[in-house]
Amino acid sequence: MLPRRFELHRPRSLPEVFDLLDRHGDDASVYAGGTELLIALKARVLHYPHLVDLKALAELAVIEEAGDDVVIGALASHHRIATHPLMQRLLPAYAELSDGIANIRVRCAGTLGGNLCFAEPHADPPALLAALGARVRLQGKEGQRDCAVANFILGDFETERQPGEVMTAILVPKPAPGLQAAYRCYGAGERPAAGAAAVILPDATGKVVQAQFWIGAVSGRPLPLPATMAAASGKAMHDVAEACLGIAAEEIAVIEASDDSHGSADYKRHLALTMLERALAAARGHETEAKRVPA
Ligand SMILES: Cc1cc2nc3c(=O)[nH]c(=O)nc-3n(C[C@H](O)[C@H](O)[C@H](O)COP(=O)(O)OP(=O)(O)OC[C@H]3O[C@@H](n4cnc5c(N)ncnc54)[C@H](O)[C@@H]3O)c2cc1C
Structure with a gap:
């Protein structure tokens, strides 16, 4: 039509x-x-x-360092993000996520800003961006404001963006030295049925001082796993999986999820736990499973 x-x-x-x-x-x-x-x-x-x-606004497509952040212009395409040297150096887990989105045609045309503003529930970026503490920058006639990605997506196709506002950039804090991050997802067709992000920061003795675990795509917004994060805190890196996957199983069993064409809520919860296990292993460099192969 x-x-x-x-x-x-x-x-x-x-x-x-x-x-x-x-x-x-x-x-x-x-x-x-x-x-x-x-x-x-x-x-x-x-x-x-x-x-x-918006395509003529080249200033909205930059990818650069600014202070403590990596600034990704809202018009940057997934392909550009995946292949940009700054992303590969500072945020390799996010570059890898971008490389797994959709197919090469969608990756070349589709933008990160468009993905977040559309808020289609089966999206990859929100969970890892939330886990990395990223913010979106919204600009309107009266000025600009920043909003945490974790709060920006409210539900299916629903965001914090107000009429007349344009997303200009996504700001991701530069990772602390030693930060380990990964995202894993699974979908039988286009778009993920479930995804999980793991971000962990060990101190000099190898103990976890910061852990962020987020589930994506199973409901309209990225979902944190606070009890799993608390269980990881203070644990030695080699004990993290053992310390927190049992708690993650309990937490994910009651997580908000919806039945849709990607599967039942229970199926997605099951996938989410498996993806978290894989993301955690990948973040620690212990992955044995194949990751999603981009089309
Ligand atoms: C076949 C297919 C497979 C896909 N697979 C995946 C996948 O595996 N994982 C995944 O995460 N995503 C997937 N997607 C979604 C894809 O990531 C998005 O289509 C793309 O990122 C949207 O960006 P766009 O620039 O094309 O948005 P547009 O279509 O241009 O816009 C989408 C919406 O966002 C608004 N918008 C766009 N830019 C801005 C801005 N700067 N400020 C304010 N509002 C704005 C528009 O008004 C519109 O409502 C897939 C899409 C397709 C078609």
Whole structure:
């Protein structure tokens, strides 16, 4: 099916974007790669008489260091993130995640900002970004604000972004020396049915001083595992899996999850525990299972 008629705007600056959004209100939507929005327009699930293409805003595609953060422009594509030397050096686990998203066509066109703003529940980035303590930067006509990724996604297709706001960047704290991180996911078709992120920081004696475990894709938002994190804290690195996987099993057994075309809630909970086990092993460099092979 073809989308209903719309007018395409190609602004060259953010103030121009905000003027267009002001002028057309609910009749307008911004878009970046179009990999989600254009499908919804063609299926006539959504319709906007005015589309505002962000692609000319090159400043929103930078990937750079700024103070204590790695700044990923909202318009950076998954492929660019996966192959960028700064990402591979400072955030290799996130670069690896990006390399596993979708297929090469979607990775080249689809952006991280579009992924987070669309908030399709079966997404890879939110769990690892939340575990790494990342924030999103939102800019509107009146100014900008930052919001933790953990709080930004509220549920299926629902975010903290307010009308008239554009996501300009994702800010990931530079990892402390020795930080170990990994994300693992499984999906029988396109998109993950369940994913898990493990981020652990040992001190000089090898004891865990910081642990973040997050589950993704099983419900509308990334879910933390606070009891599992507490169980890992203070443990020697070689004891972490033994110390926390039993608790993770109990915690994941009651985690919020939904039945959908990717499987039942129970199936996703089962997968989530297996993915956490693999993510933890991968973060510690002890992985034996094959990781997802990108298409
Ligand atoms: C076949 C297929 C397979 C996929 N597989 C995976 C997968 O395995 N894992 C995964 O995580 N994802 C997967 N995806 C989703 C993919 O990651 C997203 O489609 C992509 O990242 C969306 O980015 P985009 O720039 O194309 O968004 P667009 O389609 O341009 O926009 C999506 C939404 O975000 C809004 N938006 C976009 N950019 C901004 C911005 N800067 N500020 C404010 N609002 C904005 C738009 O208004 C729109 O509502 C898959 C998608 C497809 C089509």
